Amino acid sequence: MATPTLDFWFEFASTYSYPAAMRIAPLAEAAGVAVRWRPFMLGPIFKAQGWTTSPFNLYPVKGRNMWRDLERICGALDLPFVKPKPFPQNTLLAARVALVGLAEVWGQDFCRAIYRAEFGEGRKIDEADAIVDVLRNIGVDAGAVLDRAQSNEIKSQLRAYTEEAQRLDIFGSPTFITADGELFWGNDRLEAALDWARR
Amino acid sequence: MATPTLDFWFEFASTYSYPAAMRIAPLAEAAGVAVRWRPFMLGPIFKAQGWTTSPFNLYPVKGRNMWRDLERICGALDLPFVKPKPFPQNTLLAARVALVGLAEVWGQDFCRAIYRAEFGEGRKIDEADAIVDVLRNIGVDAGAVLDRAQSNEIKSQLRAYTEEAQRLDIFGSPTFITADGELFWGNDRLEAALDWARR
Numbered sequence: 001m002a003t004p005t006l007d008f009w010f011e012f013a014s015t016y017s018y019p020a021a022m023r024i025a026p027l028a029e030a031a032g033v034a035v036r037w038r039p040f041m042l043g044p045i046f047k048a049q050g051w052t053t054s055p056f057n058l059y060p061v062k063g064r065n066m067w068r069d070l071e072r073i074c075g076a077l078d079l080p081f082v083k084p085k086p087f088p089q090n091t092l093l094a095a096r097v098a099l100v101g102l103a104e105v106w107g108q109d110f111c112r113a114i115y116r117a118e119f120g121e122g123r124k125i126d127e128a129d130a131i132v133d134v135l136r137n138i139g140v141d142a143g144a145v146l147d148r149a150q151s152n153e154i155k156s157q158l159r160a161y162t163e164e165a166q167r168l169d170i171f172g173s174p175t176f177i178t179a180d181g182e183l184f185w186g187n188d189r190l191e192a193a194l195d196w197a198r199r
Numbered sequence: 200m201a202t203p204t205l206d207f208w209f210e211f212a213s214t215y216s217y218p219a220a221m222r223i224a225p226l227a228e229a230a231g232v233a234v235r236w237r238p239f240m241l242g243p244i245f246k247a248q249g250w251t252t253s254p255f256n257l258y259p260v261k262g263r264n265m266w267r268d269l270e271r272i273c274g275a276l277d278l279p280f281v282k283p284k285p286f287p288q289n290t291l292l293a294a295r296v297a298l299v300g301l302a303e304v305w306g307q308d309f310c311r312a313i314y315r316a317e318f319g320e321g322r323k324i325d326e327a328d329a330i331v332d333v334l335r336n337i338g339v340d341a342g343a344v345l346d347r348a349q350s351n352e353i354k355s356q357l358r359a360y361t362e363e364a365q366r367l368d369i370f371g372s373p374t375f376i377t378a379d380g381e382l383f384w385g386n387d388r389l390e391a392a393l394d395w396a397r398r
Contacts (some may be wrong), residue, residue: 034259049258059248061368065384067230072296072391103379 004198005034007177009165010111011042013054014090014173015070018119020111020187021174022079031194037102037111039095040165041158042173049171054088070119073187082122089118089126092158096149097131099157101140109138141167202209202301203397204233206376208364209310210241211294212253212287213372214269219316219386220311220373230393236296237312238300239364240357241372248370253287269318272386281321288317288325291357295348296330300339308337 056063101107176193255262259319273280300306
């Protein structure tokens with residue numbers, strides 16, 4: 001039997017994608033599911049719904065609950081949690097660097113390190129300096145990577161992923177999509193998505 | 200030690216409140232937690248956020264995913280599922296009747312029967328005829344109950360519950376609130392709420 005696959009669509013500004021990014025690799029390995037990491041930009045998708053910022057900022061009572069809920073979830077997983085300022089951050093450069101890394105061997109480590117810096121330490125991840133720091137921490141030489149991240153090829157790839165996300169009716173992050181097109185939205189649907197992928 | 204308590208706030212138009220209403224009694228009993236059922240009206244709360252109908256209607260891609268997700272959840276729980284038309288329905292009378300029942304012995308049965316009629320059979324639950332049917336099915340004489348449901352006392356109680364929900368920062372259904380004020384939103388947070396209640 002072929003190895004079942006699951007696509008993991010994520011945006012670095014998304015809060016609940018932090019625990020999802022931390023959990024998915026060991027859970028998928030235990031389930032025998034191969035995961036494809038798919039960074040995309042949520043901004044254009046939110047804009048199409050009439051939102052100019054995170055819905056957690058647009059609806060403050062919902063936002064307050066989300067931060068508290070995320071804190072509880074991180075506590076239960078023994079993940080560090082610090083609310084970042086500002087929120088949300090511009091994640092364009094981080095997403096482009098992730099694409100560079102996912103075509104090499106350090107992509108998943110970079111994604112987890114970005115999420116941990118942002119939501120585990122409350123750091124800014126929206127500038128080149130911060131990205132360089134994160135790359136250094138995972139032992140990757142930043143110079144060539146940043147050049148490559150700003151190449152037309154990588155820019156086009158991120159645009160293509162974002163357009164594909166829209167075509168797939170993705171409206172939030174994290175989203176998991178199985179090979180037969182079943183869409184699961186949210187960190188709390190990761191287990192169900194893995195079950196579906198291998199059934 | 201006193202029995203831990205959990206308040207279960209629910210609106211009959213809420214889709215994910217259907218599996219929550221079906222699951223909460225046995226889970227709470229197993230956890231040794233006493234649950235107080237608190238019907239309220241989500242309409243005024245949505246209106247305060249600028250929504251005139253369900254966000255699942257306002258954001259169609261999110262709505263399509265919700266129906267599919269609910270279908271999967273009901274499938275996993277062996278609960279019948281039929282998408283009701285129209286959605287959402289007017290739940291004012293059902294909520295008032297629930298308050299009558301929750302002060303007697305048949306309240307929880309009535310709540311489960313309304314959810315099952317609405318989302319398990321796709322039936323209308325927004326008119327007196329439908330409510331009478333549901334009451335008959337659980338063996339309750341409808342006449343006196345409907346009169347009582349339209350009394351000023353019950354109308355005031357439902358208004359008071361709805362105002363209390365707003366004061367508690369409730370923004371959706373189902374919502375679970377522990378005795379120490381911890382708020383959990385969503386069917387998928389029921390287990391976490393019960394854990395919190397008894398810790």
